[in-house]
Amino acid sequence: xxxxxxxxxxxxxxxxxxxxxxxxxxxxxxxxxxxxxxxxxxxxxxxxxxxxxxxxxxxxxxxxxxxxxxxxxxxxxxxxxxxxxxxxxxxxxxxxxxxxxxxxxxxxxxxxxxxxxxxxxxxxxxxxxxxxxxxxxxxxxxxxxxxxxxxxxxxxxxxxxxxxxxxxxxxxxxxxxxxxxxx
Numbered sequence: 001x002x003x004x005x006x007x008x009x010x011x012x013x014x015x016x017x018x019x020x021x022x023x024x025x026x027x028x029x030x031x032x033x034x035x036x037x038x039x040x041x042x043x044x045x046x047x048x049x050x051x052x053x054x055x056x057x058x059x060x061x062x063x064x065x066x067x068x069x070x071x072x073x074x075x076x077x078x079x080x081x082x083x084x085x086x087x088x089x090x091x092x093x094x095x096x097x098x099x100x101x102x103x104x105x106x107x108x109x110x111x112x113x114x115x116x117x118x119x120x121x122x123x124x125x126x127x128x129x130x131x132x133x134x135x136x137x138x139x140x141x142x143x144x145x146x147x148x149x150x151x152x153x154x155x156x157x158x159x160x161x162x163x164x165x166x167x168x169x170x171x172x173x174x175x176x177x178x179x180x181x182x183x
Contacts, residue, residue, distance in 0.1 A: 006068035009041040013064050016113045017133040018056055036134050037063030040117025047071035048114065048137045075149035078168040079121040082149050089139035091130035096143050099124050100167020110136040118144065
C-alpha cells in the first residue's frame with residue numbers, strides 16, 4: 001500500500017495519554033514522559049504514534065511525527081464504517097460496529113480519539129480485556145486498517161456488491177467491465 005503524504009492533508013492532532021515514567025538511579029529518580037498522539041483530517045485519514053522524551057512538549061512532537069509516518073485511509077459508508085470488525089492487540093480486544101446516522105460515537109477514551117480524528121461520526125465500539133490506552137489505540141488502528149469497502153471486495157471478486165447499513169446511504173460497487181459484461 002502506498003504511503004500517504006501528510007503534507008497534502010490538513011491534519012489535527014489529539015493527545016490520547018501522557019505517561020510519566022520514573023527510572024530509579026543512584027542519585028534519585030529520573031523522570032521521562034511518553035505521549036500517545038492521534039492525527040487525522042476528519043475525512044478518512046488517521047494515524048497514531050508514540051513519542052518519548054525528557055519533556056512533555058518534546059514527547060508530543062515526537063508522537064505527532066510518528067503518527068504522520070503511520071497514516072492510513074479508512075473506507076467509509078456515509079458517516080460510519082462498512083462492516084463490523086474485531087481486533088486483538090496484546091491484551092486489548094476491540095469491537096467496532098457500524099451505526100445508523102445520528103447515533104454518534106459510542107466509544108470510550110482512546111477509541112473515541114481515533115475514530116473522531118478519522119472523521120467517523122456514527123459508530124459503536126467496545127473494548128474488552130486491557131484498557132491500556134497505548135494498546136487500545138493500536139488495536140483500533142489495526143481494526144480500521146482491516147476494513148474493506150464493498151467496491152474493493154467487488155473488484156477483487158469480480159462481482160457487483162452492495163453495502164447496506166440501516167440508516168446509512170446504500171453504496172454499490174462498480175465492478176470491473178469483464179464481470180458486468182457476462183464473465
